[in-house]
Amino acid sequence: MTAARSPAAGRLARFSFNQATATGWPLEELVAACVAAGVPGVGLWREPVQEYGLDRAARLVRDAGLTVTSLCRGGFFTTNGWREANLRAIEEAATLATGELVLVSGGLPAGSRDLDGARERVADALAELAPHAAAAGVRLAVEPLHPMFCSDRCVISTLGQALDLAERFDPATVGVVVDTYHLWWDDTVYRQIARAGDRIAAFQVADWVTPLPAGVLLGRALPGRGCVDLRRLRDAVDAAGYRGPIEVEVFDAELWSRPGAAVLADTVTAYLTHVA
């Protein structure tokens, strides 16, 4: 079955499968399965792409006719070597022909309690990277992460805060990621999505379930299995003018233990049922 012939192709037109949803699935298998299922886009991660080989990965997805909807991730501006790492990430995004490089800012430096300072370092880093990103045709997509990650992964915790930062720059160069898992709880999120408008660089979807596992990283769920009003959030990004891909990105240890093909099939079904 090809994308053109698939009955789901119309409804999958905006769907993108984020590689992290089936972590460990070999890239060639993932790409072939996406093509077979009529999935038009994939969200890729730097580490598995580097492992496969950057140019080879770029060729693989291009030859398959897939769009790389985003590259995860740059950022971590509070660690040493952030500048070089992010310049490389921009190049990688350009090579993969994706316009959106997802940035996770990083947490507090070890031993620090200076949250304002860490946040200001993010602004400084964006200012330094923006010209390079613009030259490469890549947008820096600032992703606010759930406040439970504030100390150790991402000091940018709300969409409002991400926009306060992003708005210092050209919307074509610095945008924001709207991820349902990270933002659903915020009583200001709908106002902020409207404010975001053409700064929405990516829309990522995962559901919230409890109890959270130790470390809280791998407790996400496929759309429909949790308590997030995904369709309302999706309607909100659409109403804000977003017409781009809808990436399903789920970190879940149980999901990762299953064969990639089964994960993709369940993800497509969950997307069609609860998001599309």
Next chain:
Amino acid sequence: MTAARSPAAGRLARFSFNQATATGWPLEELVAACVAAGVPGVGLWREPVQEYGLDRAARLVRDAGLTVTSLCRGGFFTTNGWREANLRAIEEAATLATGELVLVSGGLPAGSRDLDGARERVADALAELAPHAAAAGVRLAVEPLHPMFCSDRCVISTLGQALDLAERFDPATVGVVVDTYHLWWDDTVYRQIARAGDRIAAFQVADWVTPLPAGVLLGRALPGRGCVDLRRLRDAVDAAGYRGPIEVEVFDAELWSRPGAAVLADTVTAYLTHVA
């Protein structure tokens, strides 16, 4: 040693030891140890108080000369029987002669994705309880909990949101709790503390450490062990006009495994070093 003779008494004048920091410590021992250490206030919880006997507990703390700085907790407005449970909690607070009843709103009802609806139920419940609280001389102290508890414990996730609710009522009847553990990550928290002013019904202190344990409830730390700028937050509530007690309330499985007296001693030291 008595409170009046203790060299720490001046610096402990605003300190309150929340019972949950040494969960399982028999109330009589806790009260005696607080008196011996020159601790002037305790924050109590309904379940251990009921176990000991409400009137008996009220007499115990009164005879010891301790102030009950708050009672935890009412709320859980999205569960059946919330009305009766909260009317009882108001009575218990009055019996214990505390002016502050901490309310944790409750999460989403099972299977629900209607976060706005759950939040509106909190407002309705406050409207219903406010006259009873006012008559009893008890303030309803709305506590925003960290967003990681939004789905299952508390749909009120930020101080701004708690104030939006509280401001519908007389500040003498409905206030807010500022808990450093729940609010430290919020880039608007200092603005909201200033806004809160005389609505600050309680100031609770715990520190943030990672990795979070499974279920994320018992991952807090004594002041100074984590990344929260506790003194800045304490200065902010003071600048907002708050002159009330400073309760150290830490949920930590490791702490709970130790003898109450040792926990109290460490808590006093942590308070004096990082908060007072």
